[in-house]
Amino acid sequence: MSKTRILIVDDEKALRLLYATDLTASGYQVDVAAGAAEALDKVDNKKYDLIILDIEMPDMSGMEALELLRKKSPDTKLLINSAYSIYKSDFQSWLADDYLVKTSDLSILKDTIERLLKCQSTHPSNTNKS
Amino acid sequence: MTELAFQPALISGFTGQAGTLDDLSIGLFVLDQNQCLTWCSPVAASIFGIDENLPAEGIPLSHVEGVMGIGLSDAVRTVAQSNEPYVRQGIQCTNLAGRYLEIDFSCRLSDDVGNNTIYGAIRESYGAPDNSLYELQDELRILAEVASALSSTQEIGQVLRVILTGATASQGLGFNRAFLFLYDDDQNSLNGHLAVGPSSPEQAAFIWNHLEASPMSLAELLVDAPKDNGSVRDSITRLISDLELPLENSSLLGQSCLTGQWTILTGDMDLDEATIRLTRRLGTTNMALVPMVSKGHLRGLLAADNLFTSRPISDEQVRLLQVLANQAAVAMERARLYDAMVERTQQLEKANALLAESQDQIIKFEKMSVIGELTSAVAHELRNPLTVVGGFANVLLNGNLPDDQREYLNIIASEIKRAESVLDHVLDFSRASRQENQVVDLVRLVPRCLELLSSRRREGNQNIELTNMVPAAEIYGNEDQLAHAVYQMLWLIADEIIPPGKLKISLCSLDGRAEIRFEIETSTRDRAMTTRKLEQIFGAETATRRLTVMVAGETVRYHSGIMRLETVPGLTPKLIVKLPLYRREHE
Numbered sequence: 191m192s193k194t195r196i197l198i199v200d201d202e203k204a205l206r207l208l209y210a211t212d213l214t215a216s217g218y219q220v221d222v223a224a225g226a227a228e229a230l231d232k233v234d235n236k237k238y239d240l241i242i243l244d245i246e247m248p249d250m251s252g253m254e255a256l257e258l259l260r261k262k263s264p265d266t267k268l269l270i271n272s273a274y275s276i277y278k279s280d281f282q283s284w285l286a287d288d289y290l291v292k293t294s295d296l297s298i299l300k301d302t303i304e305r306l307l308k309c310q311s312t313h314p315s316n317t318n319k320s
Numbered sequence: 321m322t323e324l325a326f327q328p329a330l331i332s333g334f335t336g337q338a339g340t341l342d343d344l345s346i347g348l349f350v351l352d353q354n355q356c357l358t359w360c361s362p363v364a365a366s367i368f369g370i371d372e373n374l375p376a377e378g379i380p381l382s383h384v385e386g387v388m389g390i391g392l393s394d395a396v397r398t399v400a401q402s403n404e405p406y407v408r409q410g411i412q413c414t415n416l417a418g419r420y421l422e423i424d425f426s427c428r429l430s431d432d433v434g435n436n437t438i439y440g441a442i443r444e445s446y447g448a449p450d451n452s453l454y455e456l457q458d459e460l461r462i463l464a465e466v467a468s469a470l471s472s473t474q475e476i477g478q479v480l481r482v483i484l485t486g487a488t489a490s491q492g493l494g495f496n497r498a499f500l501f502l503y504d505d506d507q508n509s510l511n512g513h514l515a516v517g518p519s520s521p522e523q524a525a526f527i528w529n530h531l532e533a534s535p536m537s538l539a540e541l542l543v544d545a546p547k548d549n550g551s552v553r554d555s556i557t558r559l560i561s562d563l564e565l566p567l568e569n570s571s572l573l574g575q576s577c578l579t580g581q582w583t584i585l586t587g588d589m590d591l592d593e594a595t596i597r598l599t600r601r602l603g604t605t606n607m608a609l610v611p612m613v614s615k616g617h618l619r620g621l622l623a624a625d626n627l628f629t630s631r632p633i634s635d636e637q638v639r640l641l642q643v644l645a646n647q648a649a650v651a652m653e654r655a656r657l658y659d660a661m662v663e664r665t666q667q668l669e670k671a672n673a674l675l676a677e678s679q680d681q682i683i684k685f686e687k688m689s690v691i692g693e694l695t696s697a698v699a700h701e702l703r704n705p706l707t708v709v710g711g712f713a714n715v716l717l718n719g720n721l722p723d724d725q726r727e728y729l730n731i732i733a734s735e736i737k738r739a740e741s742v743l744d745h746v747l748d749f750s751r752a753s754r755q756e757n758q759v760v761d762l763v764r765l766v767p768r769c770l771e772l773l774s775s776r777r778r779e780g781n782q783n784i785e786l787t788n789m790v791p792a793a794e795i796y797g798n799e800d801q802l803a804h805a806v807y808q809m810l811w812l813i814a815d816e817i818i819p820p821g822k823l824k825i826s827l828c829s830l831d832g833r834a835e836i837r838f839e840i841e842t843s844t845r846d847r848a849m850t851t852r853k854l855e856q857i858f859g860a861e862t863a864t865r866r867l868t869v870m871v872a873g874e875t876v877r878y879h880s881g882i883m884r885l886e887t888v889p890g891l892t893p894k895l896i897v898k899l900p901l902y903r904r905e906h907e
Contacts, residue, residue: 202704204704204708208708208715212711246700273701275747292703294710294713294737
């Protein structure tokens with residue numbers, strides 16, 4: 191059975207390493223991108239089951255990238271993982287399947303990934319989905 | 321005085337009448353060749369200003385004329401040299417006695433009696449000496465004293481009493497009674513306000529005799545009048561205090577007020593209904609009605625009568641009363657403007673105080689907002705590094721590690737978690753700081769915080785009770801910040817102090833402040849322990865060590881409130897928060 195492919199998009203190198211290390215150890219196939227532009231390139235060449243997307247990035251805001259990623263890859267789950275909680279109230283964030291505030295407790299991230307991959311999203315935009 | 325024997329023909333030559341010299345209304349005099357008086361009649365002496373009890377003989381004309389300054393000496397010299405009579409009329413001068421006159425003067429040379437004897441005639445231009453100048457002086461004095469009394473007060477009641485006293489004092493205009501009606505703009509009517517004068521003939525006699533026994537000048541009366549005979553004045557005021565006279569253009573009253581012209585009512589006039597009501601109330605149809613007008617606006621009406629003496633009211637009296645009335649109107653306007661100015665000044669002072677208060681609040685708010693912004697930026701910047709450090713500690717913990725390393729990594733992970741919790745708290749507060757101040761009802765806020773607490777505690781709101789809530793307790797402030805502070809206090813007490821015991825929350829308002837009381841009811845055995853825990857968390861010395869308590873305390877202080885512990889031995893320990901109630905007059 192092919193492994194679930196996850197793309198981690200974050201401008202912080204240490205965080206990319208952290209998530210890649212932990213998620214790989216958890217059995218996922220993990221790619222990383224340092225910014226939104228790199229992420230869009232990768233999505234053009236490979237299909238991902240889940241993209242973990244930061245918001246505050248220098249080249250392009252994650253919110254902008256969200257829209258483009260959604261158009262490019264409508265079946266891919268999109269999970270916003272940001273240090274800022276304020277974007278939760280941004281209407282555009284509803285394009286994502288869920289929203290997490292970064293925490294050192296990686297079990298929260300992993301539980302959310304598991305849930306999304308089982309097609310259960312708790313984000314307001316998907317409350318009516320099964 | 322030496323009298324010469326004038327021939328009757330001479331007398332009749334002057335006057336065309338028979339009679340004695342003293343009967344003449346024209347003054348006669350005789351001058352010798354040296355222009356000295358050899359004789360003058362009493363009338364002439366009076367006009368010249370010479371004391372008629374002293375001999376006029378020998379008084380040089382130049383001495384008289386030197387004061388009068390009208391060139392009599394030159395005229396007499398011309399007459400003596402040319403034998404032409406001299407006549408001049410309407411000469412204005414001041415005589416030896418200091419009296420101002422306007423005289424007609426004539427003289428001629430006598431051929432009958434002796435050389436260069438000049439006969440002269442002198443009379444005042446208006447015939448017999450009249451008192452118009454004295455009357456004018458008197459009127460001016462009255463007006464001056466009334467004006468002086470008016471200028472010494474801003475109080476409208478005093479102003480009106482001065483006017484009415486000036487109208488009724490014998491040293492003033494001398495009316496028996498004076499009544500003042502004020503104009504009501506909204507109702508277009510005149511309403512009885514104040515009156516001065518006796519209310520019966522007996523009282524009139526009593527007052528006037530009393531005043532005659534202790535005479536006072538008008539100036540003294542104007543100052544002292546309000547202090548004496550108060551009962552009499554009160555009863556006379558009661559005569560008109562309930563009288564309301566609608567002003568119709570067709571009525572005499574209405575016309576007088578509309579045109580600003582005074583009127584003298586007499587018994588034979590055909591009166592309208594409104595005017596009849598007035599005359600009936602005052603008990604007389606003979607009165608003067610004088611409108612009080614200032615800057616084209618009707619202020620009221622002065623009515624004056626001589627009910628007890630029945631003295632006829634002259635135009636001159638009413639003309640003077642009109643001057644008083646106008647002075648009253650101006651004084652009323654001035655008093656009204658003064659009152660308006662005082663009120664406006666008070667309003668401005670109040671507004672200024674509110675502005676200063678608002679300015680302080682705005683500065684505070686701005687500071688808090690900036691702090692909020694900075695705090696938010698810092699907190700977000702910290703979150704990534706904390707996530708990295710804590711995350712790697714957790715990743716390492718997944719592997720096989722010696723016990724001591726596992727222990728160290730556990731410590732790292734738990735401390736990172738604690739730091740993240742502080743970050744969450746700080747970010748919540750900074751988010752709250754950016755909200756604008758508004759009216760917050762604590763009666764709704766406290767239960768809301770309790771509900772939130774209930775949703776986050778496994779045991780819900782067990783052991784927590786809301787009691788004694790007032791209907792409303794509004795304060796002005798940042799709702800999110802206040803909710804945050806109250807929630808933190810509830811959380812700390814619920815999490816660390818109870819059980820044992822029970823938390824009772826009450827809300828009351830006292831002395832302009834809302835008071836939230838957190839009372840921890842415990843058994844006597846547990847009271848000391850509960851008190852100690854409360855002091856450890858909220859005590860003044862320890863409160864600064866806990867970020868959550870510090871932030872809650874700062875929030876309360878920011879809202880001009882106080883937070884304090886009440887731990888009296890033997891009594892239930894309490895945490896009390898007091899906040900100033902919102903005053904609706906701010907709006």
